[in-house]
Amino acid sequence: MRFGSFVFSISPDPEKDHQVIENTLHEIDLAEEIGLDAVWLTEHHFDGAVAYADPVVFGAAVASRTKRVLIGFAVVEMALHHPVRLAVQTSLLDHLSNGRLIMGLGRGSAFNEYEYFGYGTNLEEGRNMLPEAEELLIKAWTGENVDHHGKYWDAKFPALRPRPYQKPHPPIVRACISEGSLIEIAKQGRSALIGIQAVDTLRHRFKLYRETMLEAGFSQEAVEKAHDETWAQRGIYVGDDDQECIYVAEAALGRYQAHLLDARVKYNPGSVPPRPPGQAPPPGEVVEHAFLAGTPEKVARQIEELKSVGVRNLMLNFNVGHIPADLVEKSMRLFGDKVLPKVR
Helix, strand or coil, rough: EEEEECCCCCCCCCHHHHHHHHHHHHHHHHHHHHCCEEEEEEECCCCCCCCCCCHHHHHHHHHHHHCCEEEEEECCHHHHHHHHHHHHHHHHHHHCCCCCCCEEEECCCCCCHHCCCCHCCCCHHHHHHHHHHHHHHHHHCCCEEEEEEECCCCCEECCCCCCCCCCCCCCCEECCCCCCHHHHHHHHHCCEEEEEHHHHHHHHHHHHHHHHHHHHCCCCCHHHHHHHEEEEEEEECCCCCCCHHHHHHHHHHHHHHHHHHHCCCCCCCCCCCCCCCCCCHHHHHHHHHHHHEHHHHHHHHHHHHHCCCCCEEEEEEECCCCCCCCHHHHHHHHHHHHHHHHHC
């Protein structure tokens, strides 16, 4: 089983962005030091949900200070990028990291309309752009005498320089929140990034994912390869006392949700519609589903349960909701010293 640090660094105050970015770089150093396999970067704009905002630029800093960890995007908001420019930037980043880049793609936030407006588009158009954006990205990475004429972009050029370090290009994974999106990716024989889901839902989705690939005509070997490159997500807090860890996790998740909701209320046109009466909160808002929290022994048991339902790669957010830096470091070191040896 492989483990990555999902670096989602909320900054509650614009005046503290620099310090949060510095703390985040320290978390990345720790991730490599304690033996994690990957660092996952994300993208959000205008709201402080991610202090570094731009995963491509930040990824270059990660490449310069690490030697071993994979550098993944979870995800690049494709609606906010010109695909050829993104191809150039990520090809360079693949060289700077000596081939450690994983390209996680998605249309962007499903809720933050203000992010799209800031880049001159909208949520619906962003959703529709994704297939063509990915097509042009791959053409740019691999093609010669590219002549692309699409609905959203026209581009003509001889060949990209530099070409990606990895051949033919960095691995691509697609964000899949809903069951339907996972089915579509499985039909294409591709790997996925699965957001936070309950254990029983993960069991069902991994089974469905594999069955869909086989029904689509992919070989057992291809199914294994795609499954082996698919990642699931959890928050994490490791400490000395189970109850204290739950308390820290609940408070952190509350701050995280409050930050996101406050931004949507402030910046989205029409604010945020209320949740329909009787509708259960999504798994990402429930500590039991969203977090691994407890002593090293408890967290190791929770990971073994995830492994038993098909999780092979686990993306862990050690700093949900701006947990104090000293507690984040303690949690990460406990994970590296006490949990990793039990679950690998």
